[in-house]
Amino acid sequence: xxxxxxxxxxxxxxxxxxxxxxxxxxxxxxxxxxxxxxxxxxxxxxxxxxxxxxxxxxxxxxxxxxxxxxxxxxxxxxxxxxxxxxxxxxxxxxxxxxxxxxxxxxxxxxxxxxxxxxxxxxxxxxxxxxxxxxxxxxxxxxxxxxxxxxxxxxxxxxxxxxxxxxxxxxxxxxxxxxxxxxxxxxxxxxxxxxxxxxxxxxxxxxxxxxxxxxxxxxxxxxxxxxxxxxxxxxxxxxxxxxxxxxxxxxxxxxxxxxxxxxxxxxxxxxxxxxxxxxxxxxxxxxxxxxxxxxxxxxxxxxxxxxxxxxxxxxxxxxxxxxxxxxxxxxxxxxxxxxxxxxxxxxxxxxxxxxxxxxxxxxxxxxxxxxxxxxxxxxxxxxxxxxxxx
Amino acid sequence: xxxxxxxxxxxxxxxxxxxxxxxxxxxxxxxxxxxxxxxxxxxxxxxxxxxxxxxxxxxxxxxxxxxxxxxxxxxxxxxxxxxxxxxxxxxxxxxxxxxxxxxxxxxxxxxxxxxxxxxxxxxxxxxxxxxxxxxxxxxxxxxxxxxxxxxxxxxxxxxxxxxxxxxxxxxxxxxxxxxxxxxxxxxxxxxxxxxxxxxxxxxxxxxxxxxxxxxxxxxxxxxxxxxxxxxxxxxxxxxxxxxxxxxxxxxxxxxxxxxxxxxxxxx
Numbered sequence: 001x002x003x004x005x006x007x008x009x010x011x012x013x014x015x016x017x018x019x020x021x022x023x024x025x026x027x028x029x030x031x032x033x034x035x036x037x038x039x040x041x042x043x044x045x046x047x048x049x050x051x052x053x054x055x056x057x058x059x060x061x062x063x064x065x066x067x068x069x070x071x072x073x074x075x076x077x078x079x080x081x082x083x084x085x086x087x088x089x090x091x092x093x094x095x096x097x098x099x100x101x102x103x104x105x106x107x108x109x110x111x112x113x114x115x116x117x118x119x120x121x122x123x124x125x126x127x128x129x130x131x132x133x134x135x136x137x138x139x140x141x142x143x144x145x146x147x148x149x150x151x152x153x154x155x156x157x158x159x160x161x162x163x164x165x166x167x168x169x170x171x172x173x174x175x176x177x178x179x180x181x182x183x184x185x186x187x188x189x190x191x192x193x194x195x196x197x198x199x200x201x202x203x204x205x206x207x208x209x210x211x212x213x214x215x216x217x218x219x220x221x222x223x224x225x226x227x228x229x230x231x232x233x234x235x236x237x238x239x240x241x242x243x244x245x246x247x248x249x250x251x252x253x254x255x256x257x258x259x260x261x262x263x264x265x266x267x268x269x270x271x272x273x274x275x276x277x278x279x280x281x282x283x284x285x286x287x288x289x290x291x292x293x294x295x296x297x298x299x300x301x302x303x304x305x306x307x308x309x310x311x312x313x314x315x316x317x318x319x320x321x322x323x324x325x326x327x328x329x330x331x332x333x334x335x336x337x338x339x340x341x342x343x344x345x346x347x348x349x350x351x352x353x354x355x356x357x358x359x360x361x362x363x364x365x366x367x368x369x370x371x372x373x374x375x376x377x378x379x380x381x382x383x384x385x386x387x388x389x
Numbered sequence: 390x391x392x393x394x395x396x397x398x399x400x401x402x403x404x405x406x407x408x409x410x411x412x413x414x415x416x417x418x419x420x421x422x423x424x425x426x427x428x429x430x431x432x433x434x435x436x437x438x439x440x441x442x443x444x445x446x447x448x449x450x451x452x453x454x455x456x457x458x459x460x461x462x463x464x465x466x467x468x469x470x471x472x473x474x475x476x477x478x479x480x481x482x483x484x485x486x487x488x489x490x491x492x493x494x495x496x497x498x499x500x501x502x503x504x505x506x507x508x509x510x511x512x513x514x515x516x517x518x519x520x521x522x523x524x525x526x527x528x529x530x531x532x533x534x535x536x537x538x539x540x541x542x543x544x545x546x547x548x549x550x551x552x553x554x555x556x557x558x559x560x561x562x563x564x565x566x567x568x569x570x571x572x573x574x575x576x577x578x579x580x581x582x583x584x585x586x587x588x589x590x591x592x593x594x595x596x597x598x599x600x601x602x603x604x605x606x607x608x609x610x611x612x613x614x615x616x617x618x619x620x621x622x623x624x625x626x627x628x629x630x631x632x633x634x635x636x637x638x639x640x641x642x643x644x645x646x647x648x649x650x651x652x653x654x655x656x
Contacts, residue, residue, distance in 0.1 A: 012490050012517045014449045015553070016542040016567060158455060164446065171448045176568040178544060272491040273446065275517070285467045286495025288445040 001029065001196040006312065008305035011191035013275045017171075020178045025193040027098050032200060037093065044089055048122060049079045051086075051204065055212040055366070060336035061353065068222065068359035070352055072369040073209050075233065076341065080115045082371030083205060083233045088115035088184055090201035092123050095182035102177065103127040105184040106170040108135055108163030108229065109297030109344060110142025111371050112186030117151035119184075127151040130169040134161035135296045141375050160290040163229070163300045167274050187230025188304035191275030195235075195304050202236025209366055210240055217364065223355055225249045226368040227348040228265065228318065229298035231307045233370035238316060239306075247317075250307065251351045253293035254320035262291035263320040264303045265311045278305040294323035294379060295343035297371075321347040327383055329353060330373065342371035343379065394437050394483035394511035395536060395559050398596040398618065401436060407609070407650030408436040408619030410485070410598060411626055411643065414454070415442055415474045416461035422634050423474055427481040429636035434647025437483040439514065439621055442471045444489035449516040451571030453624040457631075468496060472508040479509025485538065485559065487514040490522075498526060502533035512536035512559040520553055527556065538562050541584055543576035550584050551591040560596040561588050563617065565603065571624035573602050575611070582615040589616065609649040619650060 003009060011021055031037040045051040056072045075083035088105070095103060103120045105127070107113030113129040120127030129146055133155040136143050146153050159165035167190070174183040188198040206224075213221050224241055226234035228250040238248045255261025260268075264279045271280035273288055281289040281301040293299040310316040326343055329350035333341050341349060345368065352367040359365065373380070401408045411430045413423070427438060443458035443466055450458065471486065478484045486505050493501035493515075505513060513535050518526060520539060530537040536559030541550050543566060554561050563584060566576045575581075585597050599612050600621030612620050622643075629642045 010522050011519055012522055013519055014516050014542070014564075015519065015540045016544045016564065018519050018521075019544045019546065019549075158459070159445065168446050168448050172451075172569050175449065176573070178567060272489075272494055272517070274448070280491070282491070282495065286492035287462060288491070 001025065001193055003192045005306045005309035008276070008278050008308040009192055009195060010277050011275055012272050012277065013191045014175060016175045016178060017191070021191055021193065023098065027094055028193055028197050031094055031097060037097070041090060041093060044093070045086070045204070049085050049089060050077060052208045053077050055209060055216065058337050061332060062356065064332060064336060065353045065356035067361060068356040068363035068365045070356050071221065071364060071366045073205060073237070073366055074369055075205060076339070076369045076372035080111065080118055081374065082111035082115065082342065083202060083236065084112040084115035084186060085118070086204055086236070087186065087198050087201040087232060088112065088119045091182065091184045092119035092125065095125065095184070096123055098182065100180060100182040101125065102181040103184050104130070104170055104173050104181055105186055106130045106163065106166035107186060108166065108299060109295065109342070110135070110139040110146070110375060111297060113151070113153070114142050114145050114149070116184045117146045117149035120151060121149050128154060130154050130156050130166040130173070132156045132161040132163060132166050135163065135166070138379055139296050139375050140378070162291070162296065164288065171274070187232040188235045188306060189230040189274060189276060189302055195276065195306055198232050199235045199239055199306060202232050203239045205233065205236040205368060206238060206240030209237065213366065220244055220246050221366040222359065222363040223247045223249060223365045225251065225348045225352040225355065225365060227251045227298060227344050227370060228303060228307060229253070229262070229300045229344065230302070231304040233368050235304055235306055237368045238310070242315060248315065249351060249355060250316050250318040251348045252318060252320045253295055253298035253347055254322040255292040257322040260289070261320060261322070262293040262299050262301065264301060265307060265318040266320045270308070273302040276305045278308040279303050279311065294326060294383070295347065297342070297344040298347065319351060321350050325350045327380065330380060339369070340373035341369055342373045343376045345370045394485055397436050397483050398560055399594065402596050402618045407613060408596065408598060409434065409647050409650055410437050410439045410619065410621040411435045412439040412441055412487070412621060412623030414457045414461055414627065415440060415466055415471050416464055417466040417470045418464040419634065420470065420473065423477045424481070425636040426634070426639055427478045429640040430643060431481050433640045433643035435482060435643060436619065437485065438478050439485050439487050439623070440471070440474055440478055442486060442488040442492060444492060447489060449569055451569040451624060453571045453627050457627050468492065472504055475505065475508035475510050483511050484509060485512035485514055486510045487516070490515050490517050498529035499532065502529045502535050506533040506535050510535060512538050514538045514540070514562060516540060520556055523556065540564060541588070543567055543580050545584060547583060547587040550587045554588040554592040554595055557595060560598050562621070563597055563599045565599050565601045568601065570601050575602055578611050578614050585616045606645050606649040609646065622646065
């Protein structure tokens with residue numbers, strides 16, 4: 001399990017967290033090789049989560065693109081409505097093994113908070129979630145879901161009141177309660193071992209995608225596309241494909257454009273945020289910038305350190321898609337396929353349709369549909385009303 | 390001036406006097422007040438100043454210092470304000486700079502360390518710099534003539550405290566409890582005592598200062614009982630200053646603490 005991805009990664013944390021991170025790394029090293037743990041993980045993934053998720057041919061959207069075939073990896077069908085379940089389940093089982101009595105999590109769009117709330121309830125572990133108060137407003141249905149699942153949701157009013165600030169507050173809780181509490185970090189970010197461990201738990205996406213595409217067409221897709229906030233669904237999609245010829249495209253949030261939005265890989269520079277050395281949106285003084293994106297789940301100034309390495313090496317190409325483009329893709333997929341995608345993967349869907357249009361009809365593009373869009377209806381309707389005016 | 394702070398702490402330790410470091414955050418709107426404030430610290434009996442540089446995401450800080458950092462950043466406080474503050478403060482008392490890892494990293498470690506040393510800083514404290522990541526920082530600090538202070542906490546094992554003490558220069562900063570800066574419940578005295586002892590055994594000449602949640606004379610009794618060489622007072626000072634930035638108030642707050650530690654008024 002690498003501590004560094006090239007120059008990136010590491011664990012820049014207060015001393016109080018170092019022993020806990022070492023304990024977590026040791027527990028994960030043992031558990032990932034333990035057949036009983038793996039059987040437990042795969043049983044829960046199937047019976048509670050609904051894995052494997054299907055690979056779906058988006059025939060109508062393909063016609064819209066007039067190019068390569070577009071396929072969806074349907075993580076939106078996973079329990080809770082997003083890929084976040086994979087990681088929350090894995091970390092929840094690990095926390096129980098480690099004898100932790102309480103779970104905490106941060107959440108942006110609320111999907112990771114909902115996933116952790118579900119796992120906390122299923123495993124009998126009291127759960128508390130930190131969420132930026134601005135995100136609580138724009139993702140209100142998920143706040144209600146968490147509360148119904150028995151989780152306490154703490155509004156975070158500092159800073160930009162979004163994901164970055166929720167992570168700060170969860171880290172502060174963890175520093176205070178580290179002996180009894182496991183912090184279920186929701187993306188492939190943060191100090192080692194989180195980026196590697198979250199990648200392990202999310203790589204089920206890419207492994208299934210690989211096996212399903214071989215079973216369906218006898219070969220791998222030509223291009224895989226995923227959205228990148230912290231980058232957990234993207235790293236889960238890409239990681240099992242890194243040593244294949246499949247081209248990989250990561251899509252960040254461009255906000256209203258043409259500014260930086262929340263695109264740390266496209267517009268940021270190397271820096272240290274939330275315990276990791278990676279790309280960060282920051283000012284000339286090294287202060288972390290406030291971000292803006294229509295999608296709360298991508299609205300983050302940092303990114304997982306493995307993505308930083310893949311960006312520099314050129315193995316993955318990263319681009320930025322604006323709010324209005326993501327909204328267009330939301331409507332295309334809703335009307336063409338009868339699927340309401342979350343605004344996060346709507347960014348990837350836009351990029352996938354554009355990329356497919358430039359490829360021949362014999363090629364295949366797979367896009368990870370990382371979550372469903374029920375949580376976003378209010379945001380979408382409000383934007384539609386505004387643009388109709 | 391790397392030795393200034395270390396020497397002051399060491400000489401207190403030899404003479405069995407407790408040391409007192411006072412945390413002040415750099416804030417461009419307070420620039421003209423800094424000199425009188427630091428003079429009040431010196432007259433009250435403080436050994437040195439921990440000059441905090443604000444960061445947008447201070448994960449080790451509680452509400453009081455978070456608010457102070459947001460205010461300072463909203464006032465446009467930047468690296469040049471830190472250096473100007475250092476030049477002012479170091480004329481009165483030895484200074485350690487407290488900054489999260491990203492700002493100095495962003496400036497370039499060698500340049501940042503050189504800037505701080507040239508402006509009169511003696512030491513660098515980086516709360517999110519774990520020992521495992523500190524190698525390049527130690528090199529840069531040493532080349533610039535800055536001490537790099539490592540932090541221990543109640544979560545730290547005795548074996549790890551020995552490693553932290555071996556790597557630390559200037560002093561060892563021992564966090565008094567599980568939690569962030571400001572109010573909260575302290576770890577039991579005997580736990581802290583065993584860490585202080587382990588550090589003193591590993592590096593007899595290295596002072597150990599305890600910080601986080603130190604605010605009253607009553608707090609000092611416990612801290613002296615751990616065998617530590619002194620304390621760092623931060624959030625409590627910020628609370629005093631947020632009520633009134635007048636140096637007399639600061640003096641009146643610090644004086645009993647310094648007396649309790651047996652510090653004598655310098656100068």
